[in-house]
Amino acid sequence: MQCVDCVAQAARSTRSARTLFGATVREGRPVVTLTIIALCAVSWVLQLTTPSWTSQWAFAPWIAQEEPWRFLTAAFLHSRSPLHILFNMYALWLVGPFLEQAFGRARFLALYVLAAVGGSVGVLLLASPYEASWMQAVVGASGAVFGLFGAIIPVLRRMGRDAGQIVVLIAINMALPLFVGGIAWQAHVGGLVVGLVIGAGYAAAPRERQRLVGWALPAVVAVALVGLTVWKYSTVPALINLF
Numbered sequence: 001m002q003c004v005d006c007v008a009q010a011a012r013s014t015r016s017a018r019t020l021f022g023a024t025v026r027e028g029r030p031v032v033t034l035t036i037i038a039l040c041a042v043s044w045v046l047q048l049t050t051p052s053w054t055s056q057w058a059f060a061p062w063i064a065q066e067e068p069w070r071f072l073t074a075a076f077l078h079s080r081s082p083l084h085i086l087f088n089m090y091a092l093w094l095v096g097p098f099l100e101q102a103f104g105r106a107r108f109l110a111l112y113v114l115a116a117v118g119g120s121v122g123v124l125l126l127a128s129p130y131e132a133s134w135m136q137a138v139v140g141a142s143g144a145v146f147g148l149f150g151a152i153i154p155v156l157r158r159m160g161r162d163a164g165q166i167v168v169l170i171a172i173n174m175a176l177p178l179f180v181g182g183i184a185w186q187a188h189v190g191g192l193v194v195g196l197v198i199g200a201g202y203a204a205a206p207r208e209r210q211r212l213v214g215w216a217l218p219a220v221v222a223v224a225l226v227g228l229t230v231w232k233y234s235t236v237p238a239l240i241n242l243f
Contacts, residue, residue, distance in 0.1 A: 043057075058070065119184075155199055
């Protein structure tokens, strides 16, 4: 027999099981991954039923300077074709729960959000204000998904597992724009770079500094993305931004 206070004190002194990357081991459903999928699904239904929903939240270089939330909200939109959202959500489900468990909910969410923003920044950096790409609206979670693909490579390497299949999958998807039109490969590149950087940082952090890296690295990446965005817009003639 043990008193209630003794049991509570023993529970407080017991260290929680942690993953190789410092996250608390959690049982149950991948809450963040499922929430993202649900938000994308609800948003897609609103796109079909509300005419202005897509234009209100889609990303385009010409307007995002005045409405910066579009850098993120575009990742929760998709084309009207169900194949677009189904492919992205399936890819998210393949790698999302694994990374969410490995990094923990907060770090996984930071990775996803920054990869999504990185995808839009990639579109911005590679767009020319003198071409149609400056006016072209971009939607889709592909940038964020590519960020997860990039992050899982150093994770698997840290765990001593083969990342060859992920590399092949990335290569195939990067080659698709050569054969299929209407794919914003610039967003893929932007999200992939962000995912590789954050994933490598999370994976390489020594155990005693995993918590520090967990918040410092996303902050540095966020500052870098903002800096690149400000620089790009500073190079664009003011007259162009009026249209």
